[in-house]
Amino acid sequence: MPTDCTHYEPARIEPHWQRYWSEHRTFVAGPPDDRPKYYGLDMFPYPSGAGLHIGHPEGYTASDILCRYRKSRGDHVLHPMGWDAFGLPAEQYAVKTGTHPARTTAANIETFRRQIQQFGFAIDWTREINTTDPGYYRWTQWIFLKLFRRGLVYVDRKPVWWCPELRAVLANEEVVDGRSEVGGHPVERRALRQVVLRITAYADRLLAGLEDLDWPDSTKRQQRAWIGRSEGTEILFPVDNKRRPVLRVYTTRPDTLFGATYMVLAPEHPLVAEITTAEHREAIEDYRRQAAAKSDLDRTDLAREKSGVFTGAHAINPINGARLPIWVADYVLASYGTGAIMAVPAHDERDYEFAETFQLPIQRVIDPERKGSNGHSPELPYTGEGFLVHSGDFSGLSSEDARREITLRLEEQEEGRPAVNYRLRDWVFSRQRYWGEPVPLVWVGREDYERAAADRTSPVGRVLPGEAVTAELDGELRYALPVPPEELPLTLPEVESFQPSGDGESPLANEEEWLHVHFHLRTGETRPASAAAPGGDWVPARRETNTMPQWAGSCWYHLRYLDPHNEERIVDPERERYWQAPDLYIGGSEHAVLHLLYARFWHQVLYDEGVVSTPEPYRRLFHQGIILGEDGEKMSKSRGNVVNPETVIADHGADALRLFEMFLGPLEDSKPWNPQGIEGISRFLKKVWRTLLGPDGQPAERLVADGAAEDEAATRALHATIAKVTADIENLRFNTAISQMMIFVNTAARAEAIRRGTALRFLQLLAPFAPHLAEELWERLGEAPSVSEAVWPEPDPDWLGSDRVTYAVQVNGKLRGELEVADSTGREEVLAAARGLEKVAANLEGKTLRKEVFVPGKIVNFVVG
RNA sequence: GCCCAGGUGGCGGAAUGGUAGACGCGGCGGACUCAAAAUCCGCUCUCCUUACGGGGGUGAGGGUUCGAGUCCCUCCCUGGGCACCA
Known part of the structure; x- marks a missing residue:
């Protein structure tokens, strides 16, 4: 059932169709089948307290258009969404207020999900993931153990920002002009014990793998320069x-x-x-x-x-x-x-x-x-x-x-x-923070390590690398043992305080009960050290207190979407073989190096492990540009030029916002927001409604049966529009696709008669861009929902060209006239007719003709001297 | 300093080496209306000309070409990235 509005009311139409899609599971991806798959991925957001930014939906709309289009092409589409939810802001808020980051994060995710859902994206929400969920990060830790087993993990002292006043390690972004962002205290570089990943071992493969990727050249260049061989x-x-x-x-x-x-x-x-x-x-x-x-x-x-x-x-x-x-x-x-x-x-x-x-x-x-x-x-x-x-x-x-x-x-x-x-350095993979994945290692003495290493068949021994990972702790050389996969997830303990320990370790170092444990050398089980010492294979151990950086969870999330609820494996192999890696990955160019390099590194390791069947995670990559404020400056609270997507949706609807973001300019460009521009898009959508429906909301009188005569201009415009919109979608050139749809609607609005089939095919083209309106009109014109199930239209080549062509006629490169002739007219005939044009003749008068240029269907140029 | 991207109407932008300015915004004029909104129609790069016409024009200067916004060289400007990588 469509809504019962008589005119275009997005506030009623959009929730209606969002409910329909959700209830009918329209965009839920099924198990592997015979259809070709299409996996469209957005860089998942960090759910900040500020809520959704107008820039987020730009990339999401672009991937949504591709995904909806591929679905109409018959592909089995996977378009998921999730949350990159570990990170500094929630931690800083916790330090300040004592609020557990998990609570802040959960609230922010609620907001983000509600805001994103207002856009009506064709997202499979049953696959939503959250990097802070122990059910997710157990697999992040699992991958860490794979790296550990392969000898790609070591511990070393590396310089980090240390603030003596705050007695804490600071991130680069917390250091402003050589002082701490909080309090303005002096900071210094101090070498502290860090967990490091040997990404340099993969430098050559990371370099070579770039060759075949369909990525922006500038991004490939940046990665090459970063690796710096x-x-x-x-x-x-x-x-x-x-x-x-x-x-x-x-x-x-x-x-x-x-x-x-x-x-x-x-x-x-x-x-x-x-x-x-x-x-x-x-x-x-x-x-x-x-x-x-x-x-x-x-x-x-x-x-x-x-x-x-x-x-x-x-x-x-x-x-x-x-x-x-x-x-x-x-x-x-x-x-x-x-x-x-x-x-x-x-x-x-x-x-x-x-x-x-x-x-x-x-x-x-x-x-x-x-x-x-x-x-x-x-x-x-x-x-x-x-x-x-x-x-x-x-x-x-x-x-x-x-x-x-x-x-x-x-x-x-x-x-x-x-x-x-290589210019590339190994990856400092530890943070002295609470809000991250705990590193699943414990530290023991040499003898205990050797006992564990003697049995390579036990859960612990199986995960040990050939060479021991050691570090100096409290002046003693200690040996790393893994918390084995069987014991994952290693969850974050509840803590009294989110303040760092004060001596360069994370807040976890303050949690004596968690920190000091009895560790079973074979099974990897742990018990609090305060409990009675069990003896035997149980040995005293100190947990690693470092947590992983935010990059960890985003290094492999594209994989978990394939099988997000699997508690037995990281991903079911059959699902992995079917969906493989994303066919399109859309996100900002600010991730050109770090995220995209780290994710490639992990994916290559997982490829070596036989976990994934593709050597590279992101075959086709596209960076959307930034939407600037009305003043052409980056949007920021302090400038007061921030546009809130919820307000725009309330005023104009999600379809208008989606369409407008795509219409602003080329997807990859930075472009300023124009508050008046969205009015134009709103007018366009209303015009679509009025062109196809009468004042009563029923099909307009100009809509005629498919056998009846229709204005030729409309037919021609339809086929031109099918061809252009199809090509433009595939090349992510949405601004020109929308222009073409406007041309069609302008033509159709003037037409006396439009066939119902013409209207329906146009609605299919519109659907990836403005899906709510397209569904509403599709059903009002008598079709069963959903328009997304209909097969994408093909243009009729007979209607693409015209049998008349217009030649531009130049003399010495200057336009002197135009000539409309039948398509089939030959060179000599065209040249003769061109020479006969009044202004051309006048300009040829008394000159020597040196050359005649003839480009079929395009142009004639007489070169005279 | 190096690398990358880009400079086109009042604005966002369009243009396989082939009629520069599509489409949209804004503006001007008109229709409808008691009026307004909405809608519809027309005009809207610039200069000369009453007009018909014509000249100029895509950051600047050169070049290639019958023909350059598009290709090449030099320079200027803007935005982004990287920063003593031996």
Whole structure:
């Protein structure tokens, strides 16, 4: 039954059809069947307290249009939604008010779900997931154990923001201008124990996997740059003192080796203390302290003058025995390469600047031209390629040959080898927070570890990696044992306070009952340490207190949608083989690197585990742009330019909002909101109603039976619209699809007679964009719901072209007339007719015709001189 | 500094190397109305011209082409990203 309104009332029509879809399970995906599948995925939202933003539905509407379209094409469509609900805001609110983050999160999810449901998306709500649900995060922990088992987890000290005043670790976004966002206290970098994932082990595959993805080029480029693979040479420089430790450096320019005039170590380099001579010790220690206290911003500011201190030590250049002073400077990063460089000031801008500052020698070894040609040597530093000079036997070689030859020589001398380096660093996977997935590890002593490791068939032993994961806790070396899959989920304990522990651990470290346990070395069961010691395989253990970052839950959610209620497995293999990975993934480009790289990493690991059948999670990716405020600025409370989707829906309806967001401009562009623009869309939808229905809400008089005559313009417009809307949907060009539908409606509104079939086919085209109105009119025109079940229309090629074409006639590229002729008219006839046009003839008068350009169906151009 | 995207009417934007400005907003004029709203019709890049016509025009300058918003080079501007990666 349609509603009984006589005119377009979205406030009544939209809830009506949303109820219909829900009751009839119209968009619930079924079990695997013979139909081709189509899996459309949106980046799921973080349910913030602010409620839905006008930007959220932009991507959701786009994927909804695709999904509804594919359904009409006969595909079995999966379009799910869920919540990325761990995260900082709920935690910060908990610290401030004591409200449990689970309560805040549940309330926010209610709001988000209600708001999203107002849009009438074709979402299968039976598959809703929530990353904070233990039934979900047990599988996040399960994947962590897979990584652990594969040796992709280790524990190391990594620098993080530490605020001594708050006695807490801060996230980057909590640090503003070197001070804590809360309270404005000073912060410093401090190395704390962190759980780290060895994503670098997958660097080459993450790079290679990009090749075949249908992703925006810019996103692929960003990922490539982030991984930052480079090929070079690792060179050993012995230190010139009695103990002769050896400096390992990495360079992409071994061809400049003869130009090395000094060495630099990062302040954090482990050999600094060992090589520094007594008289320089104090200065070096000072410098290291300063560097440690500096923010990344200070250290990486390019405009800053180079700083550094001499260690008093020298190294020997293995290629020519030159004695090079070793400096410590913070322009060398501990985290890249080997944390040490050979400095070639003549051919590197940074080294040049440093050498100038500290009066160090500069030796040219590359000329852009081969020696003997009369080109002048360019100003230094010269960072390009060229031919070697002042380079012993290697002088005269090209940079490329020299790189190979010098590396070969070093290999023979066992003082170097080819090496590949990545800019990508391992992934710090721990947070000193409450509101995240607990890391399923416990820490035990060495003997207990060895007992557990001796039995590789037990639940614990099966998940142990070949090499022990160790860490120093309270000054003692401890060994990690997994909380095995059988014992998952490892849930968050209730806590007294959400404040961090104060010594760099999460609030979980304060929960003595939870923290200290008896752990069964084989089964992985745990009991509170306060209980009587059971003995035997039960050993004392301390739980890992770190929780996982927000990325964890979003790394694999696309997989859980396939089988969200399965308590036995992460996903049923048959379902996984059917649905595989999303066919389309829509979300913001702000996730171009981190989320999309981490998710690919996990997916590749799951592929290696045989859990998923595809090597890549997101085959086709699209970034929607940002909707800016009316003033062209980013929407924000402080600017007062925020548009609330609920208000817009109340005023104009969800269909109007959906359509308008798609009509604003290309999906991928940033574009400003225009409050008057939505009026235009509202008018369009009302016009659709008035064109097809009379004042009584019954089919309009202009609607005629399918056999009856119809205005040719309407027929032509229909087929043009079918063709254009279909092509535009597939290419996610919704703004032009909507323009075309407007053209159709403008034509139809003027037509005397429209066949019912024409109207119905138009409604099918409209349905993915404005589904409520389309359903309402579909049924009012006598069809049974739902329009989404109807097979997508095909254009009739006979009506696509016209049998008349219009030629633009130019003389010397300037438009001088138009010529309408039959489609079939040949070149000579068209040219003759064109020459006969009055204005053309006038412009050809008295000129020499040099050339006649004829493009069939398009244009004629006479070139005269 | 480097990388990426983009500069088209008053505004959002459209245009496989082939009539620049579709569609929408806004504006102007008209119809309907006692009036208004809604709706419908027409006009709406700019300059010259009463008109007919004609000139110019897609950030600037050059180039390729019969023909350039579209391709190439240089430059300017805006937005986004990355930041000493050896």
